[in-house]
Amino acid sequence: MDEYLNTGLSIKDVNEPQFVIKEDLDKILIIDDARDNRALLSELLMPEYKVLLAKDGVQGLNLACKHSPDLILLDVIMPGINGYQVIKSLKSDESTMDIPVIFISSKISTEDEKIGLDLGAVDYITKPFHPPIVQARVRNHLLGQRHKNLLEQLALVDSLTEVYNRRFYELDIRKVWSACNRNDTELSIAMIDIDFFKSYNDDYGHLSGDNALRLVASHIKKQLKRPHDVIARYGGEEFAIILPNTNAESARNLLSNICRSVENLQVEHDSSSISHYLTISVGGASTIPSRDADHESFLKVVDEHLYQAKAQGRNKVCWKESRE
Numbered sequence: 001m002d003e004y005l006n007t008g009l010s011i012k013d014v015n016e017p018q019f020v021i022k023e024d025l026d027k028i029l030i031i032d033d034a035r036d037n038r039a040l041l042s043e044l045l046m047p048e049y050k051v052l053l054a055k056d057g058v059q060g061l062n063l064a065c066k067h068s069p070d071l072i073l074l075d076v077i078m079p080g081i082n083g084y085q086v087i088k089s090l091k092s093d094e095s096t097m098d099i100p101v102i103f104i105s106s107k108i109s110t111e112d113e114k115i116g117l118d119l120g121a122v123d124y125i126t127k128p129f130h131p132p133i134v135q136a137r138v139r140n141h142l143l144g145q146r147h148k149n150l151l152e153q154l155a156l157v158d159s160l161t162e163v164y165n166r167r168f169y170e171l172d173i174r175k176v177w178s179a180c181n182r183n184d185t186e187l188s189i190a191m192i193d194i195d196f197f198k199s200y201n202d203d204y205g206h207l208s209g210d211n212a213l214r215l216v217a218s219h220i221k222k223q224l225k226r227p228h229d230v231i232a233r234y235g236g237e238e239f240a241i242i243l244p245n246t247n248a249e250s251a252r253n254l255l256s257n258i259c260r261s262v263e264n265l266q267v268e269h270d271s272s273s274i275s276h277y278l279t280i281s282v283g284g285a286s287t288i289p290s291r292d293a294d295h296e297s298f299l300k301v302v303d304e305h306l307y308q309a310k311a312q313g314r315n316k317v318c319w320k321e322s323r324e
């Protein structure tokens with residue numbers, strides 16, 4: 001029952017199919033005010049996909065934000081906000097702009113079709129629709145989306161350390177920033193820099209330097225337990241950490257543990273003046289993102305605290321206090 005309430009559907013919709021709960025299935029959101037269309041489309045797609053239903057634009061936008069579907073089938077003429085307004089709203093939100101949208105509409109002129117495609121839809125199907133054509137088009141678009149996602153993922157991973165790269169950081173931080181702003185939740189960011197890494201390379205050689213980078217990256221990654229926590233290689237020996245929905249105290253504790261545990265790896269570093277072993281310095285800050293703030297300025301604050309950690313002797317965490 002909770003799921004029905006969460007999706008914002010009214011009790012009279014309860015008899016309609018809602019989810020096929022199978023984690024490996026693609027999720028398709030159908031937004032259509034006509035109950036018969038919803039029923040017919042979900043019957044068509046249910047065997048192969050997880051189907052979510054919305055009976056108007058507002059519900060559809062809520063479900064899109066909450067469930068991040070792989071594809072949206074969108075009606076044009078609906079009471080309240082129409083399909084054109086829905087797609088504009090989807091495309092203006094970082095968290096939903098990449099979801100492919102197919103219009104399914106009784107507006108059949110080429111002008112209507114052009115408007116839909118110009119607004120960013122990947123396809124336009126006219127009503128009455130032919131079930132096998134809908135199935136085939138949905139399948140093709142999902143396949144294309146999967147290939148696109150795969151290529152994007154490859155382009156977002158650092159080949160040396162196999163954690164995310166800076167490009168991923170730039171994409172993720174924008175999404176997380178707007179999600180935390182929308183949900184009024186705290187976001188913590190940390191920047192990690194390996195201490196005296198130039199002299200490590202000089203003493204042990206670049207290959208050992210590469211191995212140390214791999215080890216530190218995978219060691220830190222293992223300690224980030226929540227599904228949306230991210231480590232990304234930001235530059236040479238610098239890693240950025242994104243911790244959504246995490247307050248300053250939890251984030252600082254986590255990074256302090258990481259800082260200690262890197263030294264405890266006991267990677268020999270003879271020319272370090274602060275330890276026998278390889279160590280890291282960490283700068284961090286936490287905030288509830290507001291509309292008038294931006295993540296680039298926030299990262300500067302994080303950087304300043306990394307600088308302080310270095311200046312105060314390295315192998316430590318400096319976190320922005322909330323009163324600062």
Ligand SMILES: Nc1nc2c(ncn2[C@@H]2O[C@H](COP(=O)(O)OP(=O)(O)OP(=O)(O)O)[C@@H](O)[C@H]2O)c(=O)[nH]1
Binds near residue numbers: 195196206209
């Ligand atoms: N082996 C290896 N070294 C790298 C890589 N990327 C960056 N580095 C090295 O990391 C070193 C960073 O040196 P610096 O920026 O001077 O900083 P540092 O020596 O760590 O000194 P502090 O940060 O002040 O503690 C440089 O010597 C880079 O060549 C990499 O992919 N592999």
